[in-house]
Amino acid sequence: MEITEEKTSAQNGVENDYVLPRRFPLDNAATIYPAARTNTYACTYRICFIMKEDVDPDILRQAAKDIIPRFPTFFAQLRAGLFWYYFEQTSDNDIVVEEPYYPCYRLKLLDSDKPAFRIIYYKRRLGVEVFHALGDGSSSINMLKTLVARYLTLKGENIPDDGSFPSLDDKPTEDEHADMFQRVYEKRLGKPEKETSSYQYKAKTIPNYFQAVHGIVPVSDIKAVSKPMGITLTEFLVANLLYAIYLNDPENRKEIKVSVPINLRPIFGVESLRNFSLFTNVGFVPKDGETTFDDIVASIKGKIKENAQRENMKKAVSRNVGSARNPLLRFTPNVIKRPLLKACYHLAGQSKFMCSLTNLGICEMPQEMLDHIDRMEVLLGGAPKETLACAVTCLNDMLNISFTGTTKEVSIQKNFFRLLSSNGIRVRVESSNKESWEDK
Amino acid sequence: MRCRSCNIDLGEEYVRCPLCGEKASPDEPVLSGLRTAEYPDIKYRKNPKSAFLIYVIIYAILCSAAIVADLIINRRVSDSLWAVFLLPCVWAILFRPLFIHKLYIGSYIMQDAIYISVFMLWCAKSYMRDFSYAIYSGVPMICTISAVLIFVGIFLFPEKRVTALSYFIALFVIGLITLIISLACGYNCVLPAACTVSSNLFITVLAMLEPNEVRGELIARFRA
Numbered sequence A: 001m002e003i004t005e006e007k008t009s010a011q012n013g014v015e016n017d018y019v020l021p022r023r024f025p026l027d028n029a030a031t032i033y034p035a036a037r038t039n040t041y042a043c044t045y046r047i048c049f050i051m052k053e054d055v056d057p058d059i060l061r062q063a064a065k066d067i068i069p070r071f072p073t074f075f076a077q078l079r080a081g082l083f084w085y086y087f088e089q090t091s092d093n094d095i096v097v098e099e100p101y102y103p104c105y106r107l108k109l110l111d112s113d114k115p116a117f118r119i120i121y122y123k124r125r126l127g128v129e130v131f132h133a134l135g136d137g138s139s140s141i142n143m144l145k146t147l148v149a150r151y152l153t154l155k156g157e158n159i160p161d162d163g164s165f166p167s168l169d170d171k172p173t174e175d176e177h178a179d180m181f182q183r184v185y186e187k188r189l190g191k192p193e194k195e196t197s198s199y200q201y202k203a204k205t206i207p208n209y210f211q212a213v214h215g216i217v218p219v220s221d222i223k224a225v226s227k228p229m230g231i232t233l234t235e236f237l238v239a240n241l242l243y244a245i246y247l248n249d250p251e252n253r254k255e256i257k258v259s260v261p262i263n264l265r266p267i268f269g270v271e272s273l274r275n276f277s278l279f280t281n282v283g284f285v286p287k288d289g290e291t292t293f294d295d296i297v298a299s300i301k302g303k304i305k306e307n308a309q310r311e312n313m314k315k316a317v318s319r320n321v322g323s324a325r326n327p328l329l330r331f332t333p334n335v336i337k338r339p340l341l342k343a344c345y346h347l348a349g350q351s352k353f354m355c356s357l358t359n360l361g362i363c364e365m366p367q368e369m370l371d372h373i374d375r376m377e378v379l380l381g382g383a384p385k386e387t388l389a390c391a392v393t394c395l396n397d398m399l400n401i402s403f404t405g406t407t408k409e410v411s412i413q414k415n416f417f418r419l420l421s422s423n424g425i426r427v428r429v430e431s432s433n434k435e436s437w438e439d440k
Numbered sequence B: 001m002r003c004r005s006c007n008i009d010l011g012e013e014y015v016r017c018p019l020c021g022e023k024a025s026p027d028e029p030v031l032s033g034l035r036t037a038e039y040p041d042i043k044y045r046k047n048p049k050s051a052f053l054i055y056v057i058i059y060a061i062l063c064s065a066a067i068v069a070d071l072i073i074n075r076r077v078s079d080s081l082w083a084v085f086l087l088p089c090v091w092a093i094l095f096r097p098l099f100i101h102k103l104y105i106g107s108y109i110m111q112d113a114i115y116i117s118v119f120m121l122w123c124a125k126s127y128m129r130d131f132s133y134a135i136y137s138g139v140p141m142i143c144t145i146s147a148v149l150i151f152v153g154i155f156l157f158p159e160k161r162v163t164a165l166s167y168f169i170a171l172f173v174i175g176l177i178t179l180i181i182s183l184a185c186g187y188n189c190v191l192p193a194a195c196t197v198s199s200n201l202f203i204t205v206l207a208m209l210e211p212n213e214v215r216g217e218l219i220a221r222f223r224a
Ligand SMILES: [Zn+2]
Pocket: B003, B004, B005, B006, B007, B017, B018, B019, B020, B021, B022
């Protein structure tokens, strides 16, 4: 899967400018998403800002139009080739919609001239819902920041370019749009260790249902608790989540594992506007008798950092790219490959963790933008059979911990936030399910 | 508002705690200055049920009625079996376009060509003992007609032009297969050759009209 040299005649600029081919291959991490999608679920996630004022849809539409040339890989739709899926840049880029049905509502793929993402707004909420094959959270945040900056500029605000997001004055570069996994790949690296399967949370799921529970927590409150334990904020949240899962089913003795995505950009020192992250699973085995929070902390302490070391990540990338380069797989027609990949994903990927916890870190932007934004939310569509997923972001020194899932069950979320508040952490909870707004 | 059981803040709008269901207490939240980011009312959408099953049931009833009538009147089923195969073809050719929205005309023509080809293969096998008649005449003929229709389509819908490329390639492959079989078995080769040559010609014309697009489409579609 090498990048083609095919160039569009429509995009002409200075000779040295990088022009993305109109049709381009999926990156290595993206190949799994078209295979894993189902009828009701399309591997979609949402990143949004809660503005201080209601969103103006007309200005937003204009802003969306203005960012198209800067993010060519996003304005693309999935197409099926004989052996692999690929992306084709789209002609109909009118994708601003008032929030439809429910969060992460299935995006139309393949048979559409619209891109595989949408821009949503509802009252103060402004965000994007993206098919994961287009790009990972970091790249979508960058696009969203540029979109919001443009939106605010069109509203008459003066937003300086401080380098914290891609500027519309800059041209797209080859590095931003290349498949970075191919560059990191090295032949004949040792294989990563085999993984054990994880305990799975069984709750009644409802097709086409999606619920988000947000916890808003001051960063200082969490750091005040995690620092004395000698663990990072992410480790604290992972331990807290593992403990919440454990408390939900204390009889279970199977290893409970949480999948934590690792952003490879800082590790390999690159900027990419496509997928460039990998997962690592961390967990603990509940012992006979009571497992305490400290036991869990002891078993995961330093694990994420250790797994995320450059050499380990290189091994994992090389394994993934290596298997995609296997001639047997390459020349298997897509119709056969898709169910194969789907089965592999369930057996080798999804069974190894119960829930994912993404920490997208601190979202940096100029103060002039922050003045117009209340907070930030990330909702993970999760894997097809994953009933619960969790994403964390930080804006204005406030953490937003969002649990999402296709079930109405909230017992793990309840345990999680009760554990936080029992540690003296201030928590505010909001839910997308408005049933608790009315008396029964 | 606050939930005293969970010890958490809730928005002003909350009557109950979304986590434990307890009644919210009108206490002052500990985190001040936060406003609820409202979601729209979730419109629960059931999976759109496919109408396919209903069509199959109607089809089965019609077929059974035809077979029973045939048995009673003629004491045989051969005529009604014709109807069994004709019905989907009539549906595919005459009624299906009414249900298709925003689908490129080429894919409609292509699907119909496949339906009719299968129908012809069945007719040939049932009435002429083997597939030969369909292979050297029926199938290549219908594929040639389809190729011509799609070729006209590339001038009527220039924005969808490149989509036709994969159809021409498919028709070319079908033509080539029928040509090889006809040559090997000594059948008349006129129609298979016509199909192969015409679809090949149309690919060439398309490549001349849109050289970059055709090249890009070919690379993307067949990249391994
Ligand atoms: Zn409560």
